[in-house]
Amino acid sequence: MRWPPFQWFWFLVGYIAGIASLLVARLARQFLLQMRARWAQRHQRRKESRLSAARRRWREMWIRRLQGMHVAAPLFPLEDVVQEPRLLAWPTLVPPDDSPLVSQVHHEWPYAPDEPELATAYAAPTLTLPQALQSGASVLLMGPAGSGKTVALAWLALRMLQARPDADSDLGDLAGLWPWWVHVDDLELPPPEDDVLAPVWAALTADLPPAEAALLMERWRRDARKGKAVLLLDGLDELPPARRPRVVAFLEQVRAAYPDVRLVVAAAPDAWGRLTALGLVPLGLKIWDEHRARAFARRWLAQWQEQVAPHQAADAPALPEDVLVRWFLAAPYGVQTPLYWTWRIWQLTAGDAAGEQWPDLAAGYVRRMAALAEDKAARVQAAWEDLAYRRIWPLSGKNGSNAGGEADKKAASALELGARYGLLWPHRAGGYGFLQPVAQAYLAAQVVAQGRGEWLTGPWWHLLTWTLGFWAQHGQGSEAAQPLLRDGRLPLIPGLWEAARAVALAPRVGWGKVVYQALAKYVQSVGWPWSQRLRAVGALVRARPPRLGTFFRSLLRHRDPTVQAAAVLGLGLLRDQVALPLLREMLAEENLPPLVRRMLFLALARYDTRVVSEELAAWLLEDDDAARREVAEALALAPRWGHEVLREAATYEDDLLVRRAAVYGLAHVDEPWARDLLEHLRSEDPEWLVSNAAGQVLDATAASSPYAPEPPRPLHEEPWLLAFAARQGLSIAPGPPAQETLRRALLEGTEDEKRRALRRLIHLPDERWLPEVGSLLGTTSTPVENDAIATLWCFYWSGVTLPLTLG
Numbered sequence: 172m173r174w175p176p177f178q179w180f181w182f183l184v185g186y187i188a189g190i191a192s193l194l195v196a197r198l199a200r201q202f203l204l205q206m207r208a209r210w211a212q213r214h215q216r217r218k219e220s221r222l223s224a225a226r227r228r229w230r231e232m233w234i235r236r237l238q239g240m241h242v243a244a245p246l247f248p249l250e251d252v253v254q255e256p257r258l259l260a261w262p263t264l265v266p267p268d269d270s271p272l273v274s275q276v277h278h279e280w281p282y283a284p285d286e287p288e289l290a291t292a293y294a295a296p297t298l299t300l301p302q303a304l305q306s307g308a309s310v311l312l313m314g315p316a317g318s319g320k321t322v323a324l325a326w327l328a329l330r331m332l333q334a335r336p337d338a339d340s341d342l343g344d345l346a347g348l349w350p351w352w353v354h355v356d357d358l359e360l361p362p363p364e365d366d367v368l369a370p371v372w373a374a375l376t377a378d379l380p381p382a383e384a385a386l387l388m389e390r391w392r393r394d395a396r397k398g399k400a401v402l403l404l405d406g407l408d409e410l411p412p413a414r415r416p417r418v419v420a421f422l423e424q425v426r427a428a429y430p431d432v433r434l435v436v437a438a439a440p441d442a443w444g445r446l447t448a449l450g451l452v453p454l455g456l457k458i459w460d461e462h463r464a465r466a467f468a469r470r471w472l473a474q475w476q477e478q479v480a481p482h483q484a485a486d487a488p489a490l491p492e493d494v495l496v497r498w499f500l501a502a503p504y505g506v507q508t509p510l511y512w513t514w515r516i517w518q519l520t521a522g523d524a525a526g527e528q529w530p531d532l533a534a535g536y537v538r539r540m541a542a543l544a545e546d547k548a549a550r551v552q553a554a555w556e557d558l559a560y561r562r563i564w565p566l567s568g569k570n571g572s573n574a575g576g577e578a579d580k581k582a583a584s585a586l587e588l589g590a591r592y593g594l595l596w597p598h599r600a601g602g603y604g605f606l607q608p609v610a611q612a613y614l615a616a617q618v619v620a621q622g623r624g625e626w627l628t629g630p631w632w633h634l635l636t637w638t639l640g641f642w643a644q645h646g647q648g649s650e651a652a653q654p655l656l657r658d659g660r661l662p663l664i665p666g667l668w669e670a671a672r673a674v675a676l677a678p679r680v681g682w683g684k685v686v687y688q689a690l691a692k693y694v695q696s697v698g699w700p701w702s703q704r705l706r707a708v709g710a711l712v713r714a715r716p717p718r719l720g721t722f723f724r725s726l727l728r729h730r731d732p733t734v735q736a737a738a739v740l741g742l743g744l745l746r747d748q749v750a751l752p753l754l755r756e757m758l759a760e761e762n763l764p765p766l767v768r769r770m771l772f773l774a775l776a777r778y779d780t781r782v783v784s785e786e787l788a789a790w791l792l793e794d795d796d797a798a799r800r801e802v803a804e805a806l807a808l809a810p811r812w813g814h815e816v817l818r819e820a821a822t823y824e825d826d827l828l829v830r831r832a833a834v835y836g837l838a839h840v841d842e843p844w845a846r847d848l849l850e851h852l853r854s855e856d857p858e859w860l861v862s863n864a865a866g867q868v869l870d871a872t873a874a875s876s877p878y879a880p881e882p883p884r885p886l887h888e889e890p891w892l893l894a895f896a897a898r899q900g901l902s903i904a905p906g907p908p909a910q911e912t913l914r915r916a917l918l919e920g921t922e923d924e925k926r927r928a929l930r931r932l933i934h935l936p937d938e939r940w941l942p943e944v945g946s947l948l949g950t951t952s953t954p955v956e957n958d959a960i961a962t963l964w965c966f967y968w969s970g971v972t973l974p975l976t977l978g
Contacts, residue, residue, distance in 0.1 A: 222386045222387070225386050226387065226390075230332050232379070234332055237249065237352065238250065240322065240325035240606075241321070241322050241325070242514070242593070243513055244593045244606070246474075246475075246479060246517075250329060252471050253322060255326070256322065256456060256457075257456075258310075258454040258455065259455040259457050260298045260876075261282050261452075261878065261880065261961075262954065264923060271835055271864065271871055272838055272868070272876065272878075273296075275804060275835075276773060276801040276802075276804040277293075278769070278954070279769070279953040280293075280295055282958075282961045283455075283702060285313060285440030285455065286705075286706055287315070287455055287456065288709045290455075291459070292506045293777070294808035297457050298879060299341070300327045300435070301327070302878075303879060304345060304401065304433055305343045306879055308450075310452055310880075311443060311452065313438055316637060317609050318456045318458055318509065319456055319458075324403045327350065327403065330342060331346065331349075334346040349391065350400075351375060351400055352405065353403070354374075356599075356602070356604050357374040357599040357600055358370040358421070360421050361417070362424065366392070367429075368391070368392075368402075369388075376388065377599055395432055396429065398430075400432050401433045402435070403435045404436045405437045408438050409608050412630045414565070419444035419445060422436065422449060426449045436451060438453075441631070442630065444969065446969070447965060447969055453968075458508045459506070459509055461506075464505075464507070464512045467509075467513075475520045479520070505746075506744075510609060511532065514532040514533070514535065515532060517535075518535050521539065529640070529676050530613070530641055530644045533609060533610060533641070536607075536610060537555070540592050540593070540594045541555075547585070553585075554589075556618050558605075558614075559605065562615075563615045563635065563638060564615075594607075594610065608634055609637060612640075613637075613641050615634075616639075617641075620642055631655070635669075637672075637676070639652065640676025641677075643683075644676070644680075646681065648673070649681065652674075652682050653682075655667065656682075656689070660976075660977075661977060662700055662703060663967055663973065668710065670686050671711075675710070678715060683714070687716045691711070694707045694734070695726060695729065697731045697734065698949070701736075701737075701953055707737075711741065719745065720745055723738045723741040723742045723747070724738070727757060732767050735764075736769075743778070744777070754771060754774060755775070755783070758772075768801070769801055772787065772790075772805035773805050773808070775787060775805075776806055779812055779813060781812050784812035784816050787813075790802040791823075791829045800832055802832075803833055804835060807837070817833050818848065820832065821833040821852060827858040830852070830856065834861065835864070838872070846869070853865040883931060885905065886903075887903045887904060887908075892909070892913060892931075895920055899919075913931065913932075917932075917944070917946075917947070922955055925952075925955050936966050936970070937966075937971065938966075938971050938972055938973075941963075941966070941973070945959075945963075945977040947959040948977070
């Protein structure tokens, strides 16, 4: 076979055609890829636009919802009357000399987050919620009922939803995170295994169209893996103990699946399970003193005149501000929970004030809510009482097994009215809950008073304490209080404190005398831990039994300085006028023990009078630098005359040491004028010692707080424990070897190492640590003993079984 002759013409034509085809194919491919990219970009833009619209709709929906997360929601949005919540800080391990923001006058102050009265009255160091979360820590938000846990969570979520990352510097990195606020009763538990946060997202998007909800969940799933969210869980404290383990198990799953998502969980100081083992740091809410209550009253009155008064009857009583102030000053020792102040001012402005005690305020609130139902008020309140009873005792009563979930037809309308007027809220998982647990306890107590008590079924929890207190108003409750009074688990004796909280609601009940006698005994027990004696002082002042001031005055000459210091704080809390000359004479004595001197500074500053402030100011001229700093810090808690003294001291030309001491006091005054004065001292004071101190305060204020908690590291990576092990010639491996080194640090370490070990043990709740912690009770170091007691309380609240005697 012969090949056809080679023809150059057709060869060149084919070659050129092939090259052209390749070029056309390449250009077509590029064109198609560009079209595909443009289509993908348009699709992504449409998706982002839909996501942005969904996020905007979700944000607006939740801003409206969070505005109603407070007891006065029928009257005002939350942001119209809210006061920024503050948290009681753990005593810092940073020495006062290392930071001007570390309070020296509170050097031996114990940490008792479940008893916030003393810490509030004496201005113990505090944190904001954003400060507590800045370092990546998760928080267990503690506080008695009415202390404002729901409001604190709602406030933080609102701030985060409304934040602008370029403007809200006080939020720090929280400004760019998702705030997932959810109530435990809105969760469908247990969660699916493939996505443990699905119940949270379902509750958050329940009112959105399905397509928008799906877009948000897709974004949330990615952001949760990156830690770009804060889960704000409310309502754990409202659940009976039997229902809490399921929620704790859910949080354990969340922590395992999404370890970088920060948690803020509202809890009561009774039983929270092993949440501290998940790394949550327990922090108590500060309640309100008179200064914050006045600020709240001014805002309330302004909003009332603007939003409520125009709709009142023409003959409604006028509200002179001086009457309002006098009414507020009549509060018992001026330190109460935000709920107390809210109910009290509400009664005054509504013109139906019936009394200043808790039962009067709770009754007025319930009566006011029921009155909205007009002729159905009695039936409505009866349905609310039954629901409250069944939620506190979920296994009692014919419908108790669902904990108040399904109401019968007769009560359905009453529950709907309660939800409409802000007393109740319907939960997405079914049933109704109470917006305010104290109102729930009051209503349940009315049922108990009719003979339907289930006191001995199940473990004790804090709403039983409130119910017992309201029940005691009827002169009853002795049979329920006796088991509490027989609680002999030393040194905590938790039953006594529950009985003391209950008797404070009915101070004249017969069995209250036994409580008062026990508290008085512990106040003057020399071998008793200092922090426990202060608990007894606070419990006595809260109940105010007859001749309490006389009792405290009799202890001023006690042979033991710690008993004297406890009595001094009790008298300052009472602002006992008879004791004022005695306290001033006591301060003038020579060779005062440092603890007594510090407590005298604090107690006298609480009187906040001109004469007392001038006497305290004289200590600014003493040669003792420690006393100068302590008295300046104490004057910071006296907003009227104490702050005036600090202003004058900051401009005192004759002694630079007085001006420097004033700087330490101004560091603890959270007012614009104090910051302006510090700026002036930094730039204008001729003495380097003063200008440098002012600069240190301002720089420290701009930095992270020395009281801000840090998330616990793995034990074998703790720097201080590694240093201890190196000094002992040990090596640390994960697991039991690291825990054995921690045990040795508890027994053989320095004071600082023992305190760090105790703080670390909070996240390792287990009864095997009890002997070592108990061995630190009665130590000569008060800070170590304070931390040991605080650790034992955290163990107890975590569910660790305590022996009858420890230490």
